[in-house]
Each structure stands twice: as C-alpha cells, then as structure tokens.
Amino acid sequence: MQQLIIFGTGPLARLLHHLIETTTRDKVVAFTVDAAYKTCEQFEGKPVYAYQELEQHLATDNIKLLCAVGYSDMRARQQLFLRLKADGRRFYSYISPAAVVDSSVVLGDNSVIMANVVIEPFCVLGDNNLLWSSSTLCHDSTVGSHNFVAAGTTIGGCCRIGDLCFFGFNAVVIQQLHIADESLIGASALVLHDTALAGKYIGSPARVVSTHQDTGIRL
Template identity: 30%
Template sequence: MKDLIIFGNGQVAELVYYMFNHDSDYRPVAFTVDEEYIKEEQLLGLPVIPFHNIVETLSPENHDMFVAISFTNVNKLRAQKVSVCKKKGYKLATYVSSKATTFPDLTVGKNCLILEDNTIQPFVTIADNVFLWSGNHIGHHTSIENHCFIASHVVISGSVHVGSHTFIGVNATLRDNIKIGKDNVIGAGCVILKDTDDENVFVASPAKLANIPSSRLKRI
C-alpha cells in the first residue's frame, strides 16, 4: 500500500480519509494544511502537519498527496493547492469508488474524487481535479475539464462538454450535445438545454410555499 497525505482538515478531508482508508490501495498517514488553519494537532488519530514543513516531514518520494477541498471560489482554491503540491514534487492520488459503475475505457486525471453510485458510461473523459459526489449519471462521450465539482444526483446526458472550474448543484440536468462554458455555476435543480457562456450563473425557481398548513390538506 502507498502512504497518502491528505491536504485539508474539514469534513471533506474526513470523508476522503474514510474512502481511501476503507476502499483503496492507499494508507492515509497524515493531514496537512496551512499553519494558520490548524485547529488540533491530530485528526482521526493522524497528525496534522503544517504544510510549509510537509516535505521535510513526509517526503514526496515515499508519499502521495490528495487535496480534499470543496468548491470554494468556484474550485479555484482547490486548483491552487493542487498546483502547489505538484510543485513540491508530490504525485496526486485519485479515488474511484468500488461502488461506482464504470467501464474499462474510462479516463480519469489526477486528484479526482468519484464517490459511490456514480454511473459513468463508455467514452467519458474526466480531467484533473474533478470531484463527482454520489449518485450522478455521466453520459457517453462526455468530457469534463479540470477543476470541476459535480454534486449529487446530477444527470449529464451524452456528448456534453463541461468547461473547467464549473460547479453543478444537486439534481441539475444537462441535455445532450451541449457545451458548458468555463467557470459556470449551475444551481440545484437547474435544467440546461443549450450551450452556455463562460462565467454563467443559473438559479432554479424555488418551490412555492402554499398558503395553508399541512393539517388542512384533505387529499394526501
């Protein structure tokens, strides 16, 4: 098993620790963050090491790294830390859940997180630093560029191109044969039916609150 350092000390880092520890060929041995963000010296029984000391403490020759940061600043913070880790000489790990449905031709980049119940059809390409939370459908011949975050239960139909640094919220749906621009934010429940430009933001209509309480409903 290869030793793994996890960059981060929040809930995403804890989840990443669990997944790698129970469902991979990696053995997490430490967490690391910038020193000003260290809350405790240990997390889940492992040391939390200041990032500026990480190379001297746990060398890149013997350890890989995973950057466990969510979609802060439309994924740009995670992208920045991935770049810094690479410059320090660390190889970046990728996690693909054993409970995801994939096919032999799947291409996945570095520092990717693909959680359980994702269905990824043939001819799909996923670039570096892409997070797929649980339960998504990624249709055939789709490509996802670097530094994207796709939340749970998203449907991406066939032959879709997703631009870099894009965030797609829960239960969003993208029709087939469209191109999503870079730095898009597609909110929960949105339905995207045509190409988008860079830096587009989409917000779905929220549910409407009825003017009666549930205790007065006669048919339910």
C-alpha cells in the same frame, strides 16, 4: 496498497479519510495544511503537519497527496492544486468500489469518484474533479479540470464541460451541450442550451440570473 497524505482538515478531508480507510486497502498516514492554517496536532487520529515542514516529518518520495478542499471558493481550490502540482507532488485518486467507471474512461490526477457514480464509455476528465454520489456522466463527454458535481447530477452524452464548473444537486444537462468555464448550474436545474462564461443558471428550463467573472464561484 498505497500510502497517502490528505491536504485539508475540513469536512471533505474527514469524509475522504473515512472512505479510503473503510472501502480500500490504502492507508492515510497524515494530514497536512499550510502552516498559517494549522490549528491542531491530530485529526481523525492521524498527525497533522504544516505543509511547509512536511519533509521534516515524512519521507514523501513514495507517498501520494490527495487535495481535499471543497467548493466554497472554486478558484482557490484550483490554485491550491496547481501549486501542489508545481511542487512536484504526485496525486492520489479515490474511486469508490461502488462506482461504475468504464475501462475506456480517462481520469486525471486528484479525481474523487463517489459511490454509485456512473461514467459511461469514452469519457475524458481532467484533473481535480469531484463527482458526488449517484451522479452520471454519459458516453463520449469531456470534462475539464477543477469541477464539482453534486449528488444526483446527470450530464448527457457528447457534452463538453469546461473548467471550474459547479453542478448542484440533481442538475440535468441534456446531450451535446457546451458548459462554459465557471458555469454554476443550480440544484434541479434543467440545462437545454449551451452556457456562457461564468454564468449562474437556475430553474427548469435553466436561465442565466447573474454572472461572477470577477470573483469566480463562491458558495
């Protein structure tokens, strides 16, 4: 059994708390947020501590941290993870017992793998990735860090996914493609060609409709 603290008090934090406590033997002991965002003393029946005061309340040496921040601002999600890592935090990963993750797969820190996800052999994933339910990552694909993959997405074999990408519901990427950093792939998009940096792609077949290099992905 592992003990962990969840960073965040939003819908994703609530969901992950429920999943961890109902599908694993691990235990959430508290929630934490930056002091400026602390608006309650308890969340889901657990104490909420200001991150800057965490060690005043808990001996954290043997407690891992799960960063549960959603996709509304992808760069902010990345920056928070990197700040916590620079603080020397050790991260917890949640892998649903209903997921199929081959034993050859390499997962980075702060991974969230939801129910019915399939990750085929010889895939490598970086840090802070979230794969939502019933998504599939086919064999020999590599995934960078800080990506969000919505439910039902399929990514073909031997693909290279960059950092900070977002895949909408039921998106499909065919095999052997390169999805550049900060690509936004819309719901039900069918990607048949490599993408360009910070492009938004929609449709079937997918086409680029805008870019967001200045702001990053915000939804």
